Amino acid sequence: MDEIDDKKKIRISRADILLAVVLGVFALGLFVVQRIGSQEGESLVISWEGAEVERLSLEDGYKGRTNDGVGTDRTRYCQMLYSEGGIFFRWYEEGEEAPKIPEGISYNTLKLSESGVSMEAADCPDQICVHHISITSGGESIICLPHRLVVEIQGEMEEDGLDGMVQ
Numbered sequence: 001m002d003e004i005d006d007k008k009k010i011r012i013s014r015a016d017i018l019l020a021v022v023l024g025v026f027a028l029g030l031f032v033v034q035r036i037g038s039q040e041g042e043s044l045v046i047s048w049e050g051a052e053v054e055r056l057s058l059e060d061g062y063k064g065r066t067n068d069g070v071g072t073d074r075t076r077y078c079q080m081l082y083s084e085g086g087i088f089f090r091w092y093e094e095g096e097e098a099p100k101i102p103e104g105i106s107y108n109t110l111k112l113s114e115s116g117v118s119m120e121a122a123d124c125p126d127q128i129c130v131h132h133i134s135i136t137s138g139g140e141s142i143i144c145l146p147h148r149l150v151v152e153i154q155g156e157m158e159e160d161g162l163d164g165m166v167q
Helices: 002-008 014-037 058-062
Strands: 039-048 051-057 063-065 071-073 076-083 086-093 106-113 116-122 141-144 149-155
Touching: 039 058, 039 076, 051 058, 116 141, 116 149
Parallel strands: none
Antiparallel strands: 039 051, 039 149, 063 071, 076 086, 076 106, 106 116, 141 149
16 A cells, blocks of 8 residues: 555656756747847738738827827727628727628728737637737737738838848
8 A cells, every 4th residue: 555655646856847947948038039029010911812901000000199299099990891892991999889790791800009909800700810819019910711811010121131041
């Protein structure tokens, strides 16, 4: 009986502690590299079926302008309606009544606010795009596969920088 109890005891060896420390340092390193490499997003690009269909400045997207030129926070929504003729955009602001979506038309509703860009609603079956966290930095994207839609924040492109590298 004592032999069985000894096998059930959990022992932490030096190798286990070393492995935990190495994994922790690796995770911290990835976090730092991601933070250093992230860039401020300047524009929101909406692509449908692989082609860019809308581009707007994030500053104009959720910052309003008053008569004195000072920005005021606001939340804007964009309904993207899909039909055989293509994709159609309807913009409205928080507080306004959302336009009715015609019967039988597929849609996504995008929300632009000071806290980021998120997919507010969609009629796709999986709802993955709706449950995606808000995107805030350059290079982040929300993708709706059933509607073939990509919403991406792009940062400032450096003229002298490389697009990619191949070995």
